[in-house]
Amino acid sequence: MAEKFDAIVVGAGPSGNAAAYTLAKSGLKVLQIERGEYPGSKNVQGAILYADALERIIPDFRDDAPLERHIIEQRMWVLDDDSFVGTHYRSDGFNKPPYNRYTIIRAQFDKWFSGKVQQAGALLICETTVTDLLMDGPRVVGVRTDREGGSIYADVVILADGVNSVLARKAGFRPELDPGDVALAVKEIHFMPEEVVESRFNVADGAGVVIEMFGKITQGMMGTGFLYTNKDSITVGVGCMLSDFKAQQCSPYKLLEEMKAHPSIRPLLEGGEMKEYCAHLIPEGGYKAMPQLYGEGWMIVGDSGMFVNAVHREGSNLAMTTGRIAAETVIEVLAAGKACTAGNLSRYRAKLDDSFVMKDLKKYRELPGIFHRNPQFFTDYPELLNRAAHTMLKVDGIDKKTKEREIRRTFTRKRSLFGLMGDAFKLWRAFE
Amino acid sequence: MSTAIKIEEKLFQNRYRVDAGRPHIAIKDPDVCAHQCKSQQCTVCCPAGCYTAEGNGAIALITDGCLECGTCRVICTEHRNVAWEYPRGGYGILFKFG
Numbered sequence: 001m002a003e004k005f006d007a008i009v010v011g012a013g014p015s016g017n018a019a020a021y022t023l024a025k026s027g028l029k030v031l032q033i034e035r036g037e038y039p040g041s042k043n044v045q046g047a048i049l050y051a052d053a054l055e056r057i058i059p060d061f062r063d064d065a066p067l068e069r070h071i072i073e074q075r076m077w078v079l080d081d082d083s084f085v086g087t088h089y090r091s092d093g094f095n096k097p098p099y100n101r102y103t104i105i106r107a108q109f110d111k112w113f114s115g116k117v118q119q120a121g122a123l124l125i126c127e128t129t130v131t132d133l134l135m136d137g138p139r140v141v142g143v144r145t146d147r148e149g150g151s152i153y154a155d156v157v158i159l160a161d162g163v164n165s166v167l168a169r170k171a172g173f174r175p176e177l178d179p180g181d182v183a184l185a186v187k188e189i190h191f192m193p194e195e196v197v198e199s200r201f202n203v204a205d206g207a208g209v210v211i212e213m214f215g216k217i218t219q220g221m222m223g224t225g226f227l228y229t230n231k232d233s234i235t236v237g238v239g240c241m242l243s244d245f246k247a248q249q250c251s252p253y254k255l256l257e258e259m260k261a262h263p264s265i266r267p268l269l270e271g272g273e274m275k276e277y278c279a280h281l282i283p284e285g286g287y288k289a290m291p292q293l294y295g296e297g298w299m300i301v302g303d304s305g306m307f308v309n310a311v312h313r314e315g316s317n318l319a320m321t322t323g324r325i326a327a328e329t330v331i332e333v334l335a336a337g338k339a340c341t342a343g344n345l346s347r348y349r350a351k352l353d354d355s356f357v358m359k360d361l362k363k364y365r366e367l368p369g370i371f372h373r374n375p376q377f378f379t380d381y382p383e384l385l386n387r388a389a390h391t392m393l394k395v396d397g398i399d400k401k402t403k404e405r406e407i408r409r410t411f412t413r414k415r416s417l418f419g420l421m422g423d424a425f426k427l428w429r430a431f432e
Numbered sequence: 433m434s435t436a437i438k439i440e441e442k443l444f445q446n447r448y449r450v451d452a453g454r455p456h457i458a459i460k461d462p463d464v465c466a467h468q469c470k471s472q473q474c475t476v477c478c479p480a481g482c483y484t485a486e487g488n489g490a491i492a493l494i495t496d497g498c499l500e501c502g503t504c505r506v507i508c509t510e511h512r513n514v515a516w517e518y519p520r521g522g523y524g525i526l527f528k529f530g
């Protein structure tokens with residue numbers, strides 16, 4: 001007779017680990033299944049870790065988690081072909097423990113988190129792909145894996161299986177992803193001595209810098225580039241909507257190569273040794289693209305439920321938070337001696353609605369649509385900004401008043417004054 | 433500076449455990465690719481260059497370098513001609529850093 005668990009968690013990324021940890025800690029019998037050789041071996045992130053979400057699960061994570069650098073400076077660059085206009089925000093306030101944001105390397109971080117999950121008492125099996133959900137009528141009662149005799153039963157199955165969620169799709173819980181709702185990101189990691197990272201970015205003592213970029217590097221597509229400092233390496237990558245990659249017939253690795261060759265980016269990577277090239281999807285459709293999140297005997301957490309705030313580049317924290325809240329819901333239902341029916345699990349959705357997760361996603365629900373319909377945010381504006389800066393800063397005997405007029409003229413030539421104001425208004429409404 | 437790059441050079445840095453003879457992705461109907469799909473977007477959008485257009489319009493798919501991203505399945509919207517599964521547990525891409 002097959003074994004029965006209180007809960008099965010599919011996937012050992014941040015959402016699955018948060019869920020399994022919370023469940024196991026409360027004393028429930030938890031099985032977690034991961035297809036990778038070890039947790040993290042299939043996973044890709046930029047990667048910024050937001051301390052708050054993890055702190056609520058493992059308050060003393062800083063003691064032994066593999067953290068690369070704490071972030072003290074955020075740069076925002078708007079790039080043209082051979083220039084950028086940017087802002088830097090650097091604060092010593094970010095340089096005082098407990099730090100707020102860190103860079104991490106996912107393969108190492110997920111392995112560490114998984115260690116905590118196992119210490120809490122969950123059973124983890126790796127190198128095992130869940131191939132199907134076992135159904136009893138409309139109810140999910142367990143999973144089938146690609147191992148021999150691989151049917152396992154549980155009161156509830158938590159799908160923490162990431163953006164592609166083959167399982168949710170096969171079971172009809174979610175439709176196929178729309179190319180307009182997902183971004184494809186490609187990235188590389190370049191190793192160099194710690195001192196080089198620190199002198200190049202003007203940091204010391206484990207502090208780090210992140211650069212977020214948009215403009216010409218995405219070649220007219222809706223997307224962003226990023227460059228993050230790790231201890232002795234730099235991560236560089238770019239992500240754009242799949243619908244744009246498809247429409248423009250653009251090769252993702254060529255895009256990355258061209259971005260790396262930008263005169264403002266190339267020197268930062270100089271002398272580094274590239275040791276890995278990754279690609280991964282990011283669900284960016286936001287609130288409007290969210291599927292049903294629970295049902296008879298099942299729940300969806302993390303990327304699988306489209307929990308990403310693309311505007312703020314938050315994903316792993318939403319993954320951890322949704323994983324934790326799903327687990328807390330299950331704990332309450334089982335403690336009350338009830339079954340994991342859709343009705344009883346609906347508390348999950350109610351709790352999410354009450355949390356920053358849904359509040360933030362709801363707040364920005366119009367943004368993906370606005371950016372889709374208004375490509376000028378990624379094309380004309382970056383170019384105009386850079387030209388304006390160039391015109392103002394170039395000392396060439398032309399008076400500043402004339403320059404200002406010229407800048408205003410190029411802006412309105414590209415886009416009518418009415419269009420400019422309309423864009424400002426749309427953005428303000430969406431961010432408001 | 434030329435930015436020409438062979439994707440093989442990038443993939444060479446990665447670690448894989450290839451499930452020899454058991455590709456996890458397949459083209460459902462090769463004729464659809466060859467005769468009905470005009471844009472053949474899989475040949476440019478796959479970040480690992482797994483799909484190549486043969487001279488005669490046919491598409492060759494070799495999944496050894498696959499990064500398991502899902503792009504090819506999601507963008508084949510007109511014909512839904514990609515049968516896409518994860519590799520067997522433990523096989524496929526093994527990210528060292530991610």
Ligand SMILES: Cc1cc2nc3c(=O)[nH]c(=O)nc-3n(C[C@H](O)[C@H](O)[C@H](O)COP(=O)(O)OP(=O)(O)OC[C@H]3O[C@@H](n4cnc5c(N)ncnc54)[C@H](O)[C@@H]3O)c2cc1C
Pocket residue numbers: 010011012013014015016033034035036039040042043044045046047048049050128129130131160161162163166167185186187237239280281282301302303304307308313314315316317318319518
């Ligand atoms: C390039 C990039 C940069 C990003 N940058 C940031 C950032 O800076 N900060 C941030 O907070 N977020 C960022 N994100 C988003 C973040 O990575 C995700 O939101 C987060 O990883 C989601 O966690 P998850 O646990 O839901 O899914 P995943 O991390 O994808 O984990 C899913 C797990 O399930 C396993 N799995 C899937 N299917 C099966 C199956 N059938 N059987 C067994 N196991 C299975 C997978 O192997 C995997 O381990 C970024 C994403 C990308 C791609």
Ligand code: SF4
Pocket residue numbers: 459464465466469470471472473474475491507508511512513514
């Ligand atoms: S996009 Fe789909 S139908 Fe077109 S060539 Fe590629 S796999 Fe075939």
Ligand code: SF4
Pocket residue numbers: 457477478479480481482495497498499500501502503504505
């Ligand atoms: S899953 Fe991604 S890497 Fe693999 S073949 Fe499809 S597009 Fe290429």
